[in-house]
Amino acid sequence: MSTKDQKFSTKLIHAKTHVEEPFGSVNVPIYQVTTFNQQKNNRYDYSRSGNPTREALEHTVASLENGTYGFAFSSGMAAISSVLCLLKSGDEIIVSHDVYGGTFRAVTQLFTNFNIKAVFANTTDIKEVEKCITEKTKAILFETPSNPFLHVTDIKEIVRVAKEHDLFTIMDNTFMTPYLQQPLDKGVDIVVHSATKYLGGHSDVVAGVAITNSEEFAGKIGFVQNAFGAILSPNDSWLLLRGIKTLKVRLDQQQKSALELAQWLSDNSQVAEVYYPGLPSHPQHKLASEQASGYGAIISFKLKDEEVAKETLNHVVLSSVGVSLGAVESILTHPATMTHASMPLEDKEERGITGHLLRISVGLEDVEDLKEDLKQAFEKAEKAFSYK
Amino acid sequence: MRIETELVRSGMKRDAATGSLTTPIYQASTFEHPRLGESTGYDYSRTANPTRTSLEEAIAVLEKGEVGVAFSSGMAAISAIFLLLEKGDHLIISKDLYGGTYRILEDIVKKNDVEVTYVNTENTEEIKRNVKENTRALFIETPTNPLMHVTDLHEAIAIAKEHDLLTIVDNTFMSPYLQQPLVLGADLVVHSASKYIGGHNDVIGGLVVSRCRELGEKIRFYQNAIGAILGPQECFLLLRGLKTLALRMDRHEENALKIAQWLEEQDLIDKVFYPGLESHPGYNVMKKQAKGFGGMLSFSVKEEALVPFLLEHLQVVTFAESLGGVETLITFPARQTHADIPEDVRNEIGVTNCLLRLSVGIEHGEDLIQDFKERFDEYKRSEVQHKAYTR
Numbered sequence: 001m002s003t004k005d006q007k008f009s010t011k012l013i014h015a016k017t018h019v020e021e022p023f024g025s026v027n028v029p030i031y032q033v034t035t036f037n038q039q040k041n042n043r044y045d046y047s048r049s050g051n052p053t054r055e056a057l058e059h060t061v062a063s064l065e066n067g068t069y070g071f072a073f074s075s076g077m078a079a080i081s082s083v084l085c086l087l088k089s090g091d092e093i094i095v096s097h098d099v100y101g102g103t104f105r106a107v108t109q110l111f112t113n114f115n116i117k118a119v120f121a122n123t124t125d126i127k128e129v130e131k132c133i134t135e136k137t138k139a140i141l142f143e144t145p146s147n148p149f150l151h152v153t154d155i156k157e158i159v160r161v162a163k164e165h166d167l168f169t170i171m172d173n174t175f176m177t178p179y180l181q182q183p184l185d186k187g188v189d190i191v192v193h194s195a196t197k198y199l200g201g202h203s204d205v206v207a208g209v210a211i212t213n214s215e216e217f218a219g220k221i222g223f224v225q226n227a228f229g230a231i232l233s234p235n236d237s238w239l240l241l242r243g244i245k246t247l248k249v250r251l252d253q254q255q256k257s258a259l260e261l262a263q264w265l266s267d268n269s270q271v272a273e274v275y276y277p278g279l280p281s282h283p284q285h286k287l288a289s290e291q292a293s294g295y296g297a298i299i300s301f302k303l304k305d306e307e308v309a310k311e312t313l314n315h316v317v318l319s320s321v322g323v324s325l326g327a328v329e330s331i332l333t334h335p336a337t338m339t340h341a342s343m344p345l346e347d348k349e350e351r352g353i354t355g356h357l358l359r360i361s362v363g364l365e366d367v368e369d370l371k372e373d374l375k376q377a378f379e380k381a382e383k384a385f386s387y388k
Numbered sequence: 389m390r391i392e393t394e395l396v397r398s399g400m401k402r403d404a405a406t407g408s409l410t411t412p413i414y415q416a417s418t419f420e421h422p423r424l425g426e427s428t429g430y431d432y433s434r435t436a437n438p439t440r441t442s443l444e445e446a447i448a449v450l451e452k453g454e455v456g457v458a459f460s461s462g463m464a465a466i467s468a469i470f471l472l473l474e475k476g477d478h479l480i481i482s483k484d485l486y487g488g489t490y491r492i493l494e495d496i497v498k499k500n501d502v503e504v505t506y507v508n509t510e511n512t513e514e515i516k517r518n519v520k521e522n523t524r525a526l527f528i529e530t531p532t533n534p535l536m537h538v539t540d541l542h543e544a545i546a547i548a549k550e551h552d553l554l555t556i557v558d559n560t561f562m563s564p565y566l567q568q569p570l571v572l573g574a575d576l577v578v579h580s581a582s583k584y585i586g587g588h589n590d591v592i593g594g595l596v597v598s599r600c601r602e603l604g605e606k607i608r609f610y611q612n613a614i615g616a617i618l619g620p621q622e623c624f625l626l627l628r629g630l631k632t633l634a635l636r637m638d639r640h641e642e643n644a645l646k647i648a649q650w651l652e653e654q655d656l657i658d659k660v661f662y663p664g665l666e667s668h669p670g671y672n673v674m675k676k677q678a679k680g681f682g683g684m685l686s687f688s689v690k691e692e693a694l695v696p697f698l699l700e701h702l703q704v705v706t707f708a709e710s711l712g713g714v715e716t717l718i719t720f721p722a723r724q725t726h727a728d729i730p731e732d733v734r735n736e737i738g739v740t741n742c743l744l745r746l747s748v749g750i751e752h753g754e755d756l757i758q759d760f761k762e763r764f765d766e767y768k769r770s771e772v773q774h775k776a777y778t779r
Contacts, residue, residue, distance in 0.1 A: 019405045019406050020405055021405060022404070022405055022428060023414070023419050023428040023429065023430040023438050024419040024420035024421065024422065024428045024430065025414050025416040025419050025420075025430070025438070026416055026417075026418050026419065026420060027414075027415055027416040029412035029413060029414045029415070029416070029438075029439075030412060030413035030414075030415055030620075030624075031403075031406065031408050031410075031412045031413075032410060032412070032413055032624060033408040033409055033410040033412070034409070035409055036406055036407035036408055036409065037401060037407035037408075037409060038407065039407070040404075040407060042406060042407040043406075044406050044407065044408070052406050052408075052412075053412075235413075238413075238415065
């Protein structure tokens with residue numbers, strides 16, 4: 001059975017290097033090495049250019065995304081930045097308006113130095129995207145569902161418009177993972193991930209990956225990976241491979257809990273709004289159901305009171321309070337002051353990222369425990385605030 | 389090949405498939421069989437793991453033995469060796485001994501009806517005097533911990549051979565760079581690899597090297613049967629540490645000699661125990677059997693009150709157990725490494741409440757001396773004040 005014919009959960013388990021490993025080790029060895037003996041004309045010479053452990057990871061993520069070429073980077077931002085290096089001075093790129101804060105920072109403060117201009121568009125509205133296209137536009141970078149509001153963008157529509165205008169598309173698939181959504185199958189050119197999140201899944205590795213089917217893009221990304229050198233270390237590559245093996249079982253459980261928690265939040269009197277594409281009330285619930293095989297495990301919600309929202313962070317016990325997501329541990333985030341802190345206030349307000357907003361990355365704890373924890377945190381927060 | 393070269397080559401050129409200069413970390417528990425009845429040489433990582441093999445082969449080369457075996461700690465390695473002793477056997481062992489070894493002998497080995505006699509092996513006549521019909525093995529630490537007593541390995545091994553005893557040398561303090569007991573005829577060498585071999589205070593590990601294959605395979609049998617193996621990541625880190633062993637030992641020794649000489653001149657110091665000092669009784673024996681004197685020294689202070697003062701106030705020197713790392717550590721043997729030895733026994737062997745042990749690191753020697761100098765001055769000032777007040 002070739003890797004291509006394997007079902008997803010089988011692909012997760014069977015990472016292979018190119019190397020004919022002599023001992024039959026069921027796991028890829030960690031090649032903690034910088035250089036390789038050249039006496040036998042090896043395929044490896046220097047670990048920045050290629051390392052067998054990293055390569056095993058790159059093959060694995062490529063096969064999971066139904067892609068041909070995979071690249072592993074030292075962080076999600078290194079993956080995105082390296083892919084953005086495909087643009088050149090004078091180019092424009094259309095970016096989802098509620099993109100991850102780090103991506104926002106890179107395109108507004110870093111790539112602007114190279115005269116690359118980001119134009120923000122609400123990618124859920126294809127007409128708005130079309131309006132933003134100029135003769136300088138080279139690419140569209142989008143996330144779906146987006147962070148933190150989980151707006152769903154129609155991948156096929158974006159790809160259609162991009163093809164019409166000869167643009168290439170970059171999609172951040174971090175929130176869904178290849179288990180739930182496979183953008184390359186829908187015609188996206190390059191998929192990127194913060195592998196720190198669901199792919200790693202254990203809050204122990206910072207990493208990014210990029211995957212493509214195009215030989216041309218692969219050549220360019222590979223060149224940047226080697227030239228710029230934001231590579232992933234062998235040990236981190238190995239930890240990701242280890243995390244990937246349980247991607248399906250983790251997400252199955254996390255999604256189940258997320259749906260239950262989203263419904264519970266919707267019924268809670270302190271909650272003003274819940275953003276979760278798995279709820280039938282979500283404006284793009286139908287689209288989400290069509291283009292992905294699940295809804296993920298990130299829920300954003302607004303509390304009625306901003307101070308109570310902030311205070312809640314001081315009272316949760318089970319969820320860690322922090323800025324990451326996708327891990328076995330639930331993580332509660334206050335986007336306005338954490339993930340989107342680097343975004344100017346007016347941009348935040350325009351996007352609705354107010355102090356009322358909380359985001360929870362649902363982990364593997366029992367959902368009843370999570371509910372009870374949030375309930376007591378809301379109550380304590382309200383009490384604390386009413387004293388003030 | 390000289391040992392400096394062998395050290396650098398530890399674990400090198402093992403991976404023919406990629407040419408990787410370092411041994412890959414085989415973080416795997418099990419290995420695929422090519423077909424029924426065939427094995428790649430690796431089936432299950434308790435039995436053998438490629439990264440561990442690389443370390444085991446490296447240490448065997450360095451100690452000039454046939455078989456190397458890696459354990460999860462120095463004590464696991466020593467325990468595996470003690471399994472060679474059977475009911476009714478008698479063991480002769482150095483009196484001034486690492487507390488952990490003492491504990492396992494008293495609480496475990498003796499329960500299995502193995503007789504143990506602690507002997508001042510510095511005096512080889514005492515070894516001879518204690519050999520009995522059922523004596524099976526002689527276990528030597530040299531220099532000893534913490535008093536740096538030196539045993540003449542040539543003489544001790546000659547006595548052992550005469551009586552057909554197995555000789556085991558704990559070579560932790562010297563490392564194969566400075567002392568190679570197997571070359572002198574010892575049967576087994578054991579290391580707490582957590583010390584100089586690792587050298588960075590980041591790995592717990594133990595190593596045994598056997599001069600002959602047969603005995604080595606016995607130790608390997610215990611390794612597999614009991615399973616106190618060293619993990620692949622630790623094996624990699626030890627291989628990594630080995631590469632700088634020679635450089636580190638040179639610097640440890642250079643600093644240790646400087647500090648020992650300086651301490652000898654201080655009025656707060658009673659005695660300094662460092663075999664590199666010509667005044668040390670083991671100096672000439674060390675010159676004969678080792679290439680250097682290592683980085684361990686002990687000293688006793690005249691006033692017991694100086695002990696807590698130093699432990700509390702030293703700044704560059706860290707108050708911690710363990711030794712052999714790049715950082716200088718100071719230990720209070722009576723309360724730490726030798727806490728399991730009763731006080732009367734401790735005092736008899738010289739591990740008193742005034743004794744401090746120093747594992748000299750590779751910082752600049754002058755900074756280490758200055759740290760002591762400043763603390764000694766502070767102590768004297770505080771003492772003067774204290775005396776003036778109480779008067």
